[in-house]
Amino acid sequence: MSDIHASWGEAFARFAGGLPAVDHAARSAAFDEFIQHGMPDDAIERWHYTDLSAFPKKPVQLATAAALGGYARWQLSGCDERIWLNARNVAGASSATASLPSLDAHAGIAGLHRAFAQPGLQLDVGPGTALARPVHALTVTTADADGEMTHLAHRISLARGAAATVILQNVGLPGATRFSTQSLTVELAEQAQLTLIRVQDESRSTTQWLQTDVNVGRDARFQLVNVDLGGKLIRNDWRVKLTGPGASTELAGLFAADARVHLDNQYEIDHIAPHGTSHQYFRGLGFGPSKAVLNGRVVVRPGAQKTDSEQRIANLMLAKGAEIDAKPELEIYADDVKCAHGASCGQLDDTAVFYLRTRGVPETQARALLTYSFINSVLERIAHAGLRTRIARQVTALLGADLDFDAIGDLS
Amino acid sequence: MAANPSEIETLVQNRKYAAGFITDIESDSVPPGLSEDVVRLISARKQEPEWLLEFRLKAYRRWLTMREPRWAHVQYPKIDYQAISYYSAPKSMKDAPKSLDDVDPKLIETYNKLGIPLREQEMLAGVVPDRPQVAVDVVFDSVSVGTTFKKKLAEAGVIFCSISEAVREHPALVKQYLGTVVPFADNFYASLNSAVFTDGSFVFVPRGVRCPMELSTYFRINERNTGQFERTLIICEDDAHVSYLEGCTAPQRDENQLHAAVVELVALDRAEIKYSTVQNWYPGDENGVGGIYNFVTKRGDCRGVASKISWTQVETGSAVTWKYPSCILRGDDSVGEFYSVALTHHRQQADTGTKMIHLGRNTKSTIVSKGISAGHGQQAYRGLVRVGEKAEGARNHTQCDSLLIGSNCGAHTFPYTEVRNPTAIVEHEATTSKIGEDQLFYCRSRGIGEEDAVSMIVNGFCKDVFKELPMEFAVEAQKLLQVSLEGAVG
Known part of the structure; x- marks a missing residue:
């Protein structure tokens, strides 16, 4: 030491x-x-x-x-x-x-x-x-x-x-x-x-x-x-x-965790003044052995009345060995507020994969396509088409798929 | 508009604590202070075997090395553990009563005031004929003062007695299970409890038996400067079933008293334990003077396949609550449930929730938590859902709602989800809202008084939890909330 x-x-x-x-x-x-x-x-x-x-x-x-x-x-x-x-x-x-x-x-x-x-x-x-x-x-x-x-x-x-x-x-x-x-x-x-x-x-x-x-x-x-x-x-x-008063924020996040990465994102929104608005949308992907942490904290201070806050966390576990720890926190000291949060962790819908396969889409492509649509609610917020496609390509490549983004078109 | 927020606040202001009387009874307490000697003394008074004294001493020595947890969202002055008396028994208990007839009439009176049917004769005599039978164990300060319906339970093979009695009569069972769910070094308060626990209930339901009646324990802290450290152990063997209720009250005093209990539940193959609590310890007055510090470790271990443990709690009392009834879902296909209503007002603070640890395959858990905060009350839900690597097909759903009454209270949510298996499905949802003025106005326009309207809305908010309570308790819980919200309308 x-x-x-x-x-x-x-x-x-x-x-x-x-x-x-x-x-x-x-x-x-x-x-x-x-x-x-x-x-x-x-x-x-x-x-x-x-x-x-x-x-x-x-x-x-x-x-x-x-x-x-x-x-x-x-x-x-x-x-x-x-x-x-x-x-x-x-x-x-x-x-x-x-x-x-x-x-x-x-x-x-x-x-x-x-x-x-x-x-x-x-x-x-x-x-x-x-x-x-x-x-x-x-x-x-x-x-x-x-x-x-x-x-x-x-x-x-x-x-x-x-x-x-x-x-x-x-x-x-x-x-x-x-x-x-x-x-x-x-x-x-x-x-x-x-x-x-x-x-x-x-x-x-x-x-x-x-x-x-x-x-x-x-x-x-x-x-x-x-x-x-x-x-x-x-x-x-x-x-x-x-x-x-009247300040607003929108936080969107996307992570793709694999290859033994340890990834910890701590988002904190502090509503100090009244009439504030905050929206949060997070999408997480757990690929190989990795640990991803997502903490979203919203504080509404005394007097920050009429606050409107929403937080949505959704995570997909795509492989064994992945760990995702999510904690959407609310700390509220004012009563005239609207605050909601939700967090979920799950898998791709097998019936959706099956549906795509019956239409002739190979399984790997089908999974990549569904994953792409899962993360698109965050991707579409990236106001630069080139960067957006580059990220989409990099993420879906982790699933072993090479999607033709020109053919899919720009979902946003 | 008839009901403005300040009226709703006054609605909650004038809550009176109905169980705040003191029973004037001679008691035998050890002087305040904690040392190895005190631990040995408690053990000696209870004529315990050597192994239990060893367990206590191990816990005490570990406790000395531990730090009080500070992560909870509560604030209270430092507790002086040397100012607490760790053992208090009504003096007349010294020559332990042979039957309920020997119990000090004053004690019986206390429990009658609380509305607890201690005297089984009355029940058997059909005073309240339609009432379902409930066996009751009563703990007064540090000792159990009586258990009802023992004979009837014994016929079914169920053991229901105080833990001290169990140590004497069924030492092998106690030794086999004590400290296996909450180890002596588990946390600061659990270690303290392991060192100085005095009494509590013991339930053993043998293989294949469905306990013929509800079991119930009432805890009462009476003496000044005492802490209550009860320990409850419930074991359900294969295919057994039990429903257990617990209630708590304490006198109105200006100083804070410590209650640090440990509850351990063990469910073997296909066994089911339903544990319900109505906690109404003295909450302190409207300025936050006095009240119980309720620092409790409750944990259930679903050891067997397809076993089930269900916690239901209605928390309206205590100045500070720190409590997380948990389920370890070890057996495949086991099920854990947690239903909670917690009310904080005046200066009450609660940091409560649950832990669902999914270890077995196809384990399922459900969490429904309803928090109501009024006055200057601070309420926090803190829950952990952990899915282990081997917990294939684990499933959790958490619903967590907060209701705010007044602009000075707080409602907080800290849900931890830790998922290590890709087949798990975990969902958490939370909302925070206040009683809508439109809702109140609607009720008022139909001729419902404001007080009734608030009570109705609060009851509706808590419905999902109340329906999980045994019928008798559900009624009691609803009344308790109603009393808590009494006089709310100006």
Whole structure:
């Protein structure tokens, strides 16, 4: 343990050495928080299913710079591209310094992130401005020497009446064993609208923690689609605060868990002001041996009357060895509210599979087709056709099927 | 509109606790405090065999190393475990009564006040001829004061007695099953109970026997500064069947008293146990002063194939409730059920629910939970449905509804589902709503008073659970809710 502590200390000293004094003090304080609280363990209710206390076991250092031939395979048509390679900005504008995010998270891991965070996407949109093109923020990690880490802090701020679509894509090349943390803080002023699409396709050996804190102001709207396809140990915390009256949010999530991945998504919506609306739609797929956790928590504070909240979680168990733990939580302190949630876990309907087979569709294709229709209620919320088809193809390929999406047509 | 929310709130305000009297009776209590000596003393007073003392001491030593759980959605000041007396018995019990005739008349009076038919003679004499017969075991503070209908039950081969008596008369049975469903190290309160449990009921229904009558236990905490730590053990052998009811009350006192019970149920092949509770411990006053801390571990083990355990609970009392009656569905085709109505108002807090652990094939479980929150009451449903890797074809359905009365109360839902088998089907549904003003208005426009209307709506809300209760208890439960909501309309 002391070796690990020493190696954290060395990594921090190397990183912080060249920082300006003000920044250095804030970072040191954050680093001390991390050393004091350590990593979260499963005795903390929020971390019940994911224990990071034994992590990491090896010495750590910040990832080194790398070069990559091109990014064409991830690029999305019609988007404004920003790219980070091993947490270094390589394309598109980015600010040179990170503003340290204050996160509503476990003090230890938040401290670690704040101590090392490098500037990621910094997006400010002025009053009444609607961005014409979606912003595509792509983070790529390359194969590395064991024990490297990356830490990125993103920030999005929309002024009154502004609108934007942001696609945050995290990908890792095979062999990237990194430990990575990312944070995203979002401020939405009155009537602002943000659509965030996040696609996580990290390498099969990556451990990642992402925390997203969103503040939704009066009559503003935050829409999220989160898709998890890769990684080894992935933990995502989503905290959405509806702070202004009439604020609304829609969270949609899709995960495909296989290949021993441990995937933990914690969604939390906090209704602080009255007349708020929140809708959540989650679809999960359990492929091979894997563990997927989905916690959806809705809090309605005293005074947040006329809240309308709905949460639907549906999971498909497609193979032996899969485990899906779902917990839709409600915490309600106001009486004039409409809150409902539901969670289910089951299989594909055998009669539906049979029906398709009697029409000459081979079983593999039939299962893939039904699975596709199951996840489509989340996919259809992805406002980029190319990205949508790419995800659908990747998921159905896990079932050994190669569906002809041109023939199926766009179900949305 | 006639009924506005504040009127509904007043409807719930003036609830009186009818069972709050104190029985003035000489009692024999050990001084407050907990140590190995106290554990040995309790064991000695009860003239227990060596193995049971060992069990207690093991539990006590483990308890010393444990931390009080803090994950529940309840708040209460730290409990001083050294300020509690762990054994209290009515003094006249010292030379244990040979029959009910020897029981202190004051005790009989207490139970009459509570409406509990302790004296079987009356029942047999046909005072209430149409009433179905119910055998009753009564636990007063730390000891059982009497069990009715023993003879009739013995004819059927059913053993129904206090656990202390069972330890003396049927040690082999107790030794075989005690602590096999809730191990002594299970959790903080279960360990404490294992160390200091005093009395409780023991039921054994042998192979093929259908228990000829309902069995019932009434628990009463009377003495000041005591805790009640009862332990109930129910065993149903192959093809046996039993329905067991339990009720609880306590006097109105300003300090908080601790009740940490353990209930263990064992159902062997094709056996069926139906366990019903009407819990009406003193809830504290409207400012949250006094009341019972109800920290209970209840667990049923469906060990045999096609066995069935059904929990039904109506929880209206206690200042703080922490209770999760559970089923371990070990046998193939076994069935677990949980039906619950919980009411919290004033400053009451409840964190209650169930656990359904599916281990066998084709196991099924049903959960229906109805929470009613009024005043400043905080109510949480916390349930776990776990489907193990080998539980092929497991099936669960959970329905969990909350009703809010007033703008200062809270209703919370924490349903854990953990599925490890791809053939499982697990469903959870929950809704939260308040009594609709339109519903009230509709009733009022038809000449139904507001109080009756609220009571009617609440009863309708709870119907799915009440219909699972044995008839007598269903009536009692409905009355209890009605009393709880009394004076609600201003």
